Amino acid sequence: MRGRRDLYTSYAQDMALLNTPGKRWGVGAIVALGLALPWMFVDPILQIFAIGFAYAIGAIGLNLVTGYAGQVSLGHAVFVGIGAYTAAALTGDVDGRQIGLGLQFIVALPAAGVVAGLVGWAVSPVFARFRGLYLAIVTLGLVFLGEHIFKEWTSLTGGLGAGRRGAIPEIMGWRFDQPGELLGVTLTANQQLFYLTLVLLIVFAVLARNLARSQVGRAFSAIRDRDIAAEIMGIKLSRYKAIAFAVSSFYAGIAGALFYTVNTQIDPASFGLLLSVQYIAMVLIGGVATISGSIMGALFIAFLPFITRQAPILFPFISTDPSLRDGGLINVFQLEAALYGVLIILFLILQPRGLFGLWLKVRNYWKGWPFSH
Numbered sequence: 001m002r003g004r005r006d007l008y009t010s011y012a013q014d015m016a017l018l019n020t021p022g023k024r025w026g027v028g029a030i031v032a033l034g035l036a037l038p039w040m041f042v043d044p045i046l047q048i049f050a051i052g053f054a055y056a057i058g059a060i061g062l063n064l065v066t067g068y069a070g071q072v073s074l075g076h077a078v079f080v081g082i083g084a085y086t087a088a089a090l091t092g093d094v095d096g097r098q099i100g101l102g103l104q105f106i107v108a109l110p111a112a113g114v115v116a117g118l119v120g121w122a123v124s125p126v127f128a129r130f131r132g133l134y135l136a137i138v139t140l141g142l143v144f145l146g147e148h149i150f151k152e153w154t155s156l157t158g159g160l161g162a163g164r165r166g167a168i169p170e171i172m173g174w175r176f177d178q179p180g181e182l183l184g185v186t187l188t189a190n191q192q193l194f195y196l197t198l199v200l201l202i203v204f205a206v207l208a209r210n211l212a213r214s215q216v217g218r219a220f221s222a223i224r225d226r227d228i229a230a231e232i233m234g235i236k237l238s239r240y241k242a243i244a245f246a247v248s249s250f251y252a253g254i255a256g257a258l259f260y261t262v263n264t265q266i267d268p269a270s271f272g273l274l275l276s277v278q279y280i281a282m283v284l285i286g287g288v289a290t291i292s293g294s295i296m297g298a299l300f301i302a303f304l305p306f307i308t309r310q311a312p313i314l315f316p317f318i319s320t321d322p323s324l325r326d327g328g329l330i331n332v333f334q335l336e337a338a339l340y341g342v343l344i345i346l347f348l349i350l351q352p353r354g355l356f357g358l359w360l361k362v363r364n365y366w367k368g369w370p371f372s373h
Contacts, residue, residue: 052302061251070224078146083253120249166260287356
């Protein structure tokens, strides 16, 4: 194959994780940019990035079950909540008002994913009996059930209004939520949390990409495209649907633990339908059945509140007061909630492949430039 080194000569080459020089250079540039970002932005922006990275892990999980396996789930918020409270309880103060075991974060983080994954596996036999709209309605019911449990289980959650502190990010005596010095370099708390969430996002994104390329991932795609044909081919639908829900729930649990580690305070009212809609928006805006799209959509949604908070400066009729006592027609929180629906509709109509589809268009244009076709 002299002179044709870019051609694949085996199936393994074609299925490689980074199978082109462009992908290898691109991923390397993105990782390098990520490592440099903490020195380019102020702490409030870094906190939004850290929240976006935590969101992205959950969005990847939802994309695995909805985008790759074709199982529409509106119950993602419940598993995010399970992960958040599991991590908070494991790292919490043993003598505190709520349940706390005082364990290390390195134990609590995977435990949050495992507990959420086990719950997802436990409810999967019920979910596997439905598909399409019926599955969406059943998972929607799970949101209301979970929200009720979170509100009433005050010894774990602290109850409405009071809430409880998120997981304490302490590993071997090192507190990521406090300034510290590493290799002679002083890092702020937000810089440390940025790096923590970035590293975990890279790890879970690579794991998800490998899962999508594996036999399990191909079974997911077969079920999504034509479940009856997949079953005739020997794919056990109930088994692979259970795997999809368990893995998705595991990712949601990790995301919940990380998000409320960065956000510090957990409120039981946070795990309602709006959070599930946010995750659906991340997947649809970023791109269905793409890991990169999940990350793009999560960062987009993470920065959306920051953008809406600037809206009253340009539009006086938008209020920053939730009660509208200052005479505004709509407040920024209502605007933000409305934008989720508007953005979902616009992307479904104008750009069904999401932000990842836009990137593909730009990339393909420059690949063919200066030729028009």
